[in-house]
Amino acid sequence: MGAALDRLLGWLDLGGIAVFAASGALVASRKRLDPVGFVLVAAITGFGGGTVRDLLLGRTPVFWLAAPELVGLCAAVGLAGYFAAHLIESRFRALLWADAAGLALYAVVGAEIALAAGADPWAAVLLGTVTATFGGILRDVVCQELPLILRREIYATAAAAGAAGFVALRLGLPALPREAAFAAG
Amino acid sequence: MGAALDRLLGWLDLGGIAVFAASGALVASRKRLDPVGFVLVAAITGFGGGTVRDLLLGRTPVFWLAAPELVGLCAAVGLAGYFAAHLIESRFRALLWADAAGLALYAVVGAEIALAAGADPWAAVLLGTVTATFGGILRDVVCQELPLILRREIYATAAAAGAAGFVALRLGLPALPREAAFAAG
Amino acid sequence: MGAALDRLLGWLDLGGIAVFAASGALVASRKRLDPVGFVLVAAITGFGGGTVRDLLLGRTPVFWLAAPELVGLCAAVGLAGYFAAHLIESRFRALLWADAAGLALYAVVGAEIALAAGADPWAAVLLGTVTATFGGILRDVVCQELPLILRREIYATAAAAGAAGFVALRLGLPALPREAAFAAG
Numbered sequence: 001m002g003a004a005l006d007r008l009l010g011w012l013d014l015g016g017i018a019v020f021a022a023s024g025a026l027v028a029s030r031k032r033l034d035p036v037g038f039v040l041v042a043a044i045t046g047f048g049g050g051t052v053r054d055l056l057l058g059r060t061p062v063f064w065l066a067a068p069e070l071v072g073l074c075a076a077v078g079l080a081g082y083f084a085a086h087l088i089e090s091r092f093r094a095l096l097w098a099d100a101a102g103l104a105l106y107a108v109v110g111a112e113i114a115l116a117a118g119a120d121p122w123a124a125v126l127l128g129t130v131t132a133t134f135g136g137i138l139r140d141v142v143c144q145e146l147p148l149i150l151r152r153e154i155y156a157t158a159a160a161a162g163a164a165g166f167v168a169l170r171l172g173l174p175a176l177p178r179e180a181a182f183a184a185g
Numbered sequence: 186m187g188a189a190l191d192r193l194l195g196w197l198d199l200g201g202i203a204v205f206a207a208s209g210a211l212v213a214s215r216k217r218l219d220p221v222g223f224v225l226v227a228a229i230t231g232f233g234g235g236t237v238r239d240l241l242l243g244r245t246p247v248f249w250l251a252a253p254e255l256v257g258l259c260a261a262v263g264l265a266g267y268f269a270a271h272l273i274e275s276r277f278r279a280l281l282w283a284d285a286a287g288l289a290l291y292a293v294v295g296a297e298i299a300l301a302a303g304a305d306p307w308a309a310v311l312l313g314t315v316t317a318t319f320g321g322i323l324r325d326v327v328c329q330e331l332p333l334i335l336r337r338e339i340y341a342t343a344a345a346a347g348a349a350g351f352v353a354l355r356l357g358l359p360a361l362p363r364e365a366a367f368a369a370g
Numbered sequence: 371m372g373a374a375l376d377r378l379l380g381w382l383d384l385g386g387i388a389v390f391a392a393s394g395a396l397v398a399s400r401k402r403l404d405p406v407g408f409v410l411v412a413a414i415t416g417f418g419g420g421t422v423r424d425l426l427l428g429r430t431p432v433f434w435l436a437a438p439e440l441v442g443l444c445a446a447v448g449l450a451g452y453f454a455a456h457l458i459e460s461r462f463r464a465l466l467w468a469d470a471a472g473l474a475l476y477a478v479v480g481a482e483i484a485l486a487a488g489a490d491p492w493a494a495v496l497l498g499t500v501t502a503t504f505g506g507i508l509r510d511v512v513c514q515e516l517p518l519i520l521r522r523e524i525y526a527t528a529a530a531a532g533a534a535g536f537v538a539l540r541l542g543l544p545a546l547p548r549e550a551a552f553a554a555g
Binding site for chain 2: 425435438
């Protein structure tokens with residue numbers, strides 16, 4: 001059961017990195033960058049939130065230094081964005097969707113990792129929110145845009161609510177199998 | 186005696202976080218953000234300098250992950266700022282005052298924490314300056330403004346001088362009670 | 371032999387910090403900052419890449435907290451920039467050269483430090499690239515410019531290629547003396 005949840009979390013993590021990397025490629029496209037710029041911004045967005053979370057917790061070396069497949073994923077998404085982003089009709093709408101999907105996935109993954117690292121429940125909620133929001137903040141800061149999260153606050157609220165719900169179910173209902181808590185979070 | 190100083194430092198720390206959070210709320214007000222944006226920018230400003238200091242020293246998990254009352258303080262100041270900031274006549278002047286007060290408090294607190302963590306005196310002065318200045322730098326970078334510290338350099342000089350004076354008195358005059366050194370720093 | 375290489379790496383490190391600090395002073399000059407602003411931006415640029423590398427690896431306290439001579443070097447370069455930068459005919463061209471020289475030096479130094487810290491070869495290439503690029507990224511973010519690295523992507527490519535070449539020679543040709551690998555990297 002626990003192994004199944006871990007595998008699911010691993011896939012969610014992968015999904016979160018991929019959609020955040022895609023959101024980075026969309027902003028790179030707005031800025032008309034070259035391929036290397038796409039890959040850099042995709043990597044900063046995809047890894048940013050998790051890197052800040054790991055640094056705050058003291059989990060070093062940070063996760064992607066032991067995960068070449070994640071680095072390859074970010075690079076591939078960045079390059080794909082370079083060749084495909086201009087085909088998307090409404091890039092800003094796509095960016096909003098990618099950001100929302102990434103936030104939802106990362107809030108849960110971040111909270112779970114914080115709990116596993118021994119953080120208090122409220123701190124896990126906070127770290128879930130940080131994991132979910134800082135990739136986008138770093139992306140926008142590096143690309144010289146006012147962070148999307150400050151313009152569309154519903155996202156931060158959603159991330160915090162998702163992380164809180166997950167932590168509450170994970171800890172408050174120990175009789176439930178972990179999978180049920182996870183599905184609800 | 187030592188306990189009294191520690192308690193005083195605790196209050197100074199609280200004061201520094203509160204005025205920096207207030208300065209964050211003032212910038213959020215300039216940017217016409219929503220309540221969540223106020224809280225985010227207040228937290229980034231209030232915790233930014235101390236977080237960078239803890240990361241540079243390797244003191245992880247960082248301090249606010251063990252201090253729910255500080256997180257609540259930042260959130261409360263951010264929300265209060267949302268409802269009250271527009272009532273202030275000259276918000277830029279208020280920002281300058283909040284920044285100056287925060288710098289003074291944080292330069293001393295940061296230097297003391299660095300000394301306690303075993304840093305050399307000159308490194309403690311540097312870390313006091315970093316603690317005092319990076320909250321405001323992060324606030325301005327996230328809000329897409331040229332950092333105030335680069336426009337009003339007197340602040341950085343004051344922070345460095347305050348940290349240096351505190352460290353000099355703390356170490357150079359071991360015969361003095363710690364409180365006297367502190368009062369002068 | 372090893373000692374000679376270490377000494378050479380120490381000099382390269384010093385050179386990388388100096389040229390990055392100079393690039394920071396050049397941007398400070400574009401922004402018409404005061405002397406303290408020059409020193410701050412020079413220090414952020416000179417120490418930024420190596421600080422991010424150390425944080426990602428968990429090598430704390432970060433390197434410059436044990437190296438007063440490097441702090442002095444950054445301050446001196448920043449102040450020299452304040453008095454001399456306006457004498458340079460084409461400051462943007464000088465900035466490009468300083469950035470390119472810093473990237474080359476730092477990609478190799480960063481990769482070597484990552485290898486010494488036990489990083490995998492591909493991670494060492496990545497960390498060399500991060501060390502080489504993040505000083506400039508932080509400089510431009512703090513000074514509110516779109517990062518140079520996103521506008522002139524050849525630099526990131528060169529840094530990654532340099533770090534990869536160095537790591538390949540350092541590990542792939544164990545029969546060669548370390549100095550030869552180094553000279554080729």
